[in-house]
Amino acid sequence: MMNFIPPKELTLRGYQADAIEALRSGIRSGVTRQILCAGTGAGKTVCAAHLLREADRKGSYALFLVDRVALVNQTSQTLDDYGIRHGIVQGINERWAPFENVQVCSVQTLARRSLPRDPDLIIYDECHCQYKHTLEYMARYPRAIKIGLTATPFASGMGKHWDGMVNVRSSRLLITDGHLIEPTIYVAKSPDDAELGINKLGEFSDRSASDAGIKIVGDVVAEWIKKTHEHFGGPAKTIVFSPTVAHGRELCDAFAAAGYNFQQVSYEDKSDEERASKIDEFKKPDSLIHGLVSCGVLTKGFDVPDTLIGISCKPYRKSLSSHMQEIGRVMRSHPGKSKALWLDHSGNIERFALDMFDVWENGAGDLSHAEKRDTIARKREAQTREQVVCRECGGVMRGPLCMACGWERPVRSGIVAVDGEMRAFDLGRMAIEARPGLRAECLKRPRSVWDAAVNYCIEHSRGQDCAHHGDPTTHSMNIRPAIPRPSDHPFQPHPTRLI
Incomplete structure (x- = not known):
């Protein structure tokens, strides 16, 4: 019973x-x-x-x-x-x-x-x-x-x-509440965009992505081994997103050659039962399968919360939704799960990180705005890479801080340093070296400019710095003989208190 x-x-x-x-x-x-x-x-x-x-x-x-x-x-x-x-x-x-x-x-x-x-x-x-x-x-x-x-x-x-x-509720608040794990993201080796063809929908073609991706399969396996040992001390439950069945097969073979059991699930599976049996085994806490390689079947709605690592090998040009659905597969919380990794071998982080972080922070927004997000073709640009990729470890930055190694981008002061020559200020050369375009008559008489400046400062000084302060007859060349004239020596600070 x-x-x-x-x-x-x-x-x-x-x-x-x-x-x-x-x-x-x-x-x-x-x-x-x-x-x-x-x-x-x-x-x-x-x-x-x-x-x-x-x-x-x-x-x-x-x-x-x-x-x-x-x-x-x-x-x-x-x-x-x-x-x-x-x-x-x-x-x-x-x-x-x-x-x-x-x-x-x-x-x-x-x-x-x-x-x-x-x-x-x-x-x-x-x-x-x-x-x-x-x-x-x-x-x-x-x-x-x-x-x-x-x-x-x-x-x-x-x-x-x-x-x-x-x-x-926004993803950021779900992370803060402990309902999600924010993945540590690494930007790894990926095909150049020039290697990727474009299909009639304006997306990268799966065939070109597969051909280009096969060339770096060895890098995918090597990076996974390195990062799993670095963060988890050994193999950890992994899901890989592949552009084609042929590419997924190459990945499984390469992982097998390195001693790891990765199984592919795809739209070409012979039966639903075969696929279900692989998924059921993968869900076990002590699964014999180290990783599932998905070709078009686990992008959305697939929930195995103890999955710790995701690998992106399928590049997208427009589909922010597909990218976010994929990375969401490793973000679910689970007892004992304190970390998740995302290894980007597709270039998608460089294309979509800024949009993704915006949605994580602020939500999707209103429908009229949201429905346009999958229509924009993104490019991998040096400026974006500088914003989102840590120059120290290849991790992804959130604001000025790398979420992988903790490196902080130096704050720019906004001051631009320009090499130049320092020289004494010589009022006597002022009329000759005045900025082009200045035509004031006073520039032809630099001494009068000096006197006018001194008189102005005295008139607007506090206290009785001059015995003749306020006497209009003192507004002359003889006002304060102690003040050096332009012809005496180059400009130096004078102790007179000026406001």
């Missing part, structure tokens, strides 16, 4: 409860298509589980849409943990139960399957993906409330399908 495990209590953090209330406020004002924007670790799935539980309690029909089989299973497990009854709409699944109030749906299966009721609530996970058939499906039910979940609402055109956005 199996032991009964009571469901976990579903308790929202304060900022999550605030976000839910903001969504409800929008719905009450007639905004029925809203994005819930929250970075890795903010608890999007927990917020979604709360909404689904409330829908079930009210008898509403609610759909949770995902685009990966792994995410179907992951979401279903989360709902089971909280005791939320649900069915699964995905292939031939033993949990097909369409009359349950809550359904976890693969978007691919949903497009070709009928359900017994029209949905009252549709939650679309990773809504920045914008699958055409999913958007068309949601449009068929205009009366349904739609909630999109994403950490990166940066895809062009999102404003056409969503009317508003609620930002949950």
Whole structure:
């Protein structure tokens, strides 16, 4: 007989409860298509589980849409943990139960399957993906409330399908609260941009990235060995992002030659079961797999919180969202986890660091601004590299401080030193060497300029520095014989107190 495990209590953090209330406020004002924007670790799935539980309690029909089989299973497990009854709409699944109030749906299966009721609530996970058939499906039910979940609402055109956005909490605050680990980032050897071709979408082509990346596979392995021993004393659980299956295969072979077990998961896997078995093994605390090499399958929604190292080998030209989704895979907190590393062999840090740090600090902003972030082609520039890459260790700077070695960039004073010749000031040469363009008549009589200056200082001095102070008859060449004239010697400070 199996032991009964009571469901976990579903308790929202304060900022999550605030976000839910903001969504409800929008719905009450007639905004029925809203994005819930929250970075890795903010608890999007927990917020979604709360909404689904409330829908079930009210008898509403609610759909949770995902685009990966792994995410179907992951979401279903989360709902089971909280005791939320649900069915699964995905292939031939033993949990097909369409009359349950809550359904976890693969978007691919949903497009070709009928359900017994029209949905009252549709939650679309990773809504920045914008699958055409999913958007068309949601449009068929205009009366349904739609909630999109994403950490990166940066895809062009999102404003056409969503009317508003609620930002949950910034990554910086999540790091401060201990819900996320800020990774220590190193900029390592990567292909030159000149080696990378551009596809019709304006991104770097996977084929060119693979061909260029294969040339530095040895550097990727060597850097990983060095950094794992330096920071963790040996191998640590790692995920690698690769542009193609061929490149991933080369990486696995190179790690194997060095004595480490790296396994590839990709869209070319022979079966979902094969991929799932590798992922299940990788999730074990004592896994026999040192690392997973992902080609297009673990970028988003993949949660193995005890992963300590991420390696970026797939370069992006525009997609800030893909870069941030990848680096988010190593940022989740876990008991005993105090550090995470990100090794950049793609050049993405040099292209995206400033945008990424802005989002970490300030959130995604409003939707009209956010949806343009994936449309801009970034370049690797010397000025950006100087801002974000530590000249001492190759780590990444946050402001003036390197997050890897602690080196601090010297503060610039703003004073520019120019080599020159120091010489005495000679008023007698003033008329000759006056700045070109000055035409005042007084410059032809330098002695009168000197006298005028002395008289002005005396008139505006405090006290009775001159016995004749205030007497207009003293305003002459004989006013203070002790004051040296220009012809006497070069200028030197005089003890007369001047204000």
